[in-house]
Amino acid sequence: MTVRVRVAPSPTGDPHVGTAYVALFNRTWARRNGGQFLLRIEDTDRVRSNAESEKMIFESLRWLGLTWDEGPDIGGPCGPYRQSERVAIYLEHAKSLVASGAAYYCTCTAERLEGVRKAQDAAKLSPRYDRRCRDLPASEVQKQIDAGAKWVIRMKVPAEGECRFRDVVRGEVVFAWDQIDDQVLLKSDGWPTYHLANVVDDRLMGITHVIRAEEWISSTPKHIRLYEAFGWTPPVWCHVPLLRNKDRSKISKRKNPTSLNWYRDQGYLPEAMVNFLALMGFSMPGGVEVFGPADMDREFSIEKINAGGPVFDLQKLDWMNGQYLRKLSPDELATRLGPFGAAGHDAATVRRIVPLIQDRLRVLSDWTELTAFFFGDLAAPDPALLAGKKQTPAQVRDLLSRARPVLAAAEWTDAALEASLREVAAAAGVKPGDLFMPLRVAVTGRTNTPPLTATLEVLGRDRSLARVDAALACLA
RNA sequence: GCCCCCAUCGUCUAGUCUGGCCUAGGACACAGGCUUUUCAAGUCUGCGACACGGGUUCAAAUCCCGUUGGGGGUACCA
Structure with missing residues (x-):
């Protein structure tokens, strides 16, 4: 099978x-x-x-x-796959259950049901249908229906005994039948409830394993009862x-x-x-x-x-x-970033930025925040941020002034920029980081970014120099 | 309330069926180190659990019972 x-x-x-x-x-x-x-x-x-x-x-x-x-959109041999298009099937099956004595018409109103529930609650009993229409002569119920009463079809659950079934992930599960309600199968609008539609469809669609959420475990006895009543073999149950x-x-x-x-x-x-x-x-x-x-x-x-x-x-x-x-390959990542803001920018530039942020992306929508400084203008840098905690504005000003002509003349590649800037730091007698950080803030406006020189390379000489000048102006 | 399901580190889990190889393994997170121009990424180390109580057995995380805890269900919703 x-x-x-x-x-x-x-x-x-x-x-x-x-x-x-x-x-x-x-x-x-x-x-x-x-x-x-x-x-x-x-x-x-x-x-x-x-x-x-x-x-x-x-x-x-x-x-x-x-x-x-x-499925509903692609069809298949057991369609339709949308239950609203199968209402006649459920009606027919519900009626067959009434005919075989496994279900019955019920004319109880919502108000009466509510009253029953209240009384049960007061008496500390489990809320359940009191089976009035099940116990009434069928002719009596029929008379009410003929007189225009609204009706539903309820399943007849065994009064005693127990329902045992094997669940693939839980082993044997046992319910006492007296815990199970006479569930409505067909609503007063003629449409089925989940329980009926589900069982009928699973059978008609040849479902062999019902793999569904755990919340269904307590209604499984109802479903098993339905399979029995129809004379069908139940599927394998598996509640995840x-x-x-x-x-x-x-x-x-x-x-x-x-x-x-x-x-x-x-x-x-x-x-x-x-x-x-x-x-x-x-x-x-x-x-x-x-x-x-x-x-x-x-x-x-x-x-x-x-x-x-x-x-x-x-x-x-x-x-x-x-x-x-x-x-992901950088090209693939660039493509996936498209809908997240990357599509609005020059493709070649995006492609150059991608390797710089690939390790820094948590989700694709981080793109905008991570790359904003590559696009458009930068707000005037914050002097406090430029100087950081360990340096004075004057020191930073000196460092940036030394870097400025080097940047103006350097070969504009990641490796060459790194070498040149390290020389500037050495000549000034500071650690590379002491120069890189203020320069990073000047050029990107933030303290955490992709590696500085790779960032500069993508940013380009003109914009980089302009941002260094703006920073210098702030520090004056 | 009643019924059913579940129970290993904070989280996801291996091990449970077929008891010994488990002084309980891995991953995420967290802490620290390394790397380093920042942040990431990478890497190393650390922290950290068999819910509790009874039984069965030479031996229990593993089997049984109970307790506790958590979850779900209890509709003319699915």
Whole structure:
């Protein structure tokens, strides 16, 4: 049997990092087994679902390279892959469950349900549907429906016994049936709930392994009951841990960036992002931490996924991003910097700057801050910054005055400039740094920059001299 | 409240299934050194954990039970 897995996000809000995380494991498992990875859009919540969100899911998963073999936008043999286009299928299946006695119509109103819940709460009982319509004669419920009452279809959960299932990452899990609610399967608007749509689609789409987030573990008995009621064999269950905030609660946008758009806009490289996500719960043999999809396809197994919920650590992501940033060729890096501000400048200049900042970039969006002094005009330098803590303005003025004619005459290359400036420092009887730092501040306006002489080379003689003159003027 | 899941350095983890090779290994972060014209990058060293209590066993991070802690679920949301 060929492995078929899926990721089934709901298109509400920004594309979520958790979606990418689950997609990664699913997709890798498919590739590892020569199977298929599908993308299914679960838009049965008519209030919250929207087309824009769906579009962003497509874009962000593609950005990460987490592409699918079948999906709403590319089709496939089991379509449609958007649940809103499959409503008739769910209705039909819900009715078949009623016909076979596994489900029943319920006409209870929201108000009555609310009252039941309150009473249960007061009596310190678990909030649950009291099964009134299940216990009523079917003819009685039918009479209400004929009279125009709104109805839903609920599943009939066994009154006693237990539901056992095997989860790949957790082993055997047991729930007592009396803990499980008679879940609504078909809402009063005729649309299915997650539970129904999910089970029906997984079956109709030939899903063999359900690899999904841990938050679904407590509704798995409902799903298993549905498979039984339909007479279907359930898939293999595999609940992967939830990504966590620093305080270990389920990752949320209030406490941690969760939007894939944010990571893209910050300038995290997609390959670093995927590598980092892979590290959350999976580890390569030999402790290798920097690896690509091909390596993971070779070594991954759902049995190896850790059960504990990993804290999403931005610091380590930054480190990982640096690993990938430094591996890029300068040309490639220049290209990737395009959308982050580099595209607005002369390509040849950008290309010369790139090697100077490659080791200093944390994320691509650092580009602007790191390179601003290469472009446009510089504000008048701050005399205090020029002199630093160890030198007096007069000393700095002297040093810059000595450097000025040398810069005016030197061969304008990194190596020649360095040699000339070292001579100036020696002649003045100071350490190279005593000259380099004020010159750096004069020419860039800041104390930390790429190596000075390489920076000068790119900046050019005219602009460099003009900035030295401006500094000298400040010190006068 | 009830149900379920989880538990190795601050964080991600190896080791747990198949008990001895673990005075618990690696990575991030942190601290210090080296390198050095600054900042990075690189490199070296250091700091740092088997949640607790019982059992089983010649032997437990590894198996069992309990406690504690954390998380999730408890909707006509997914």
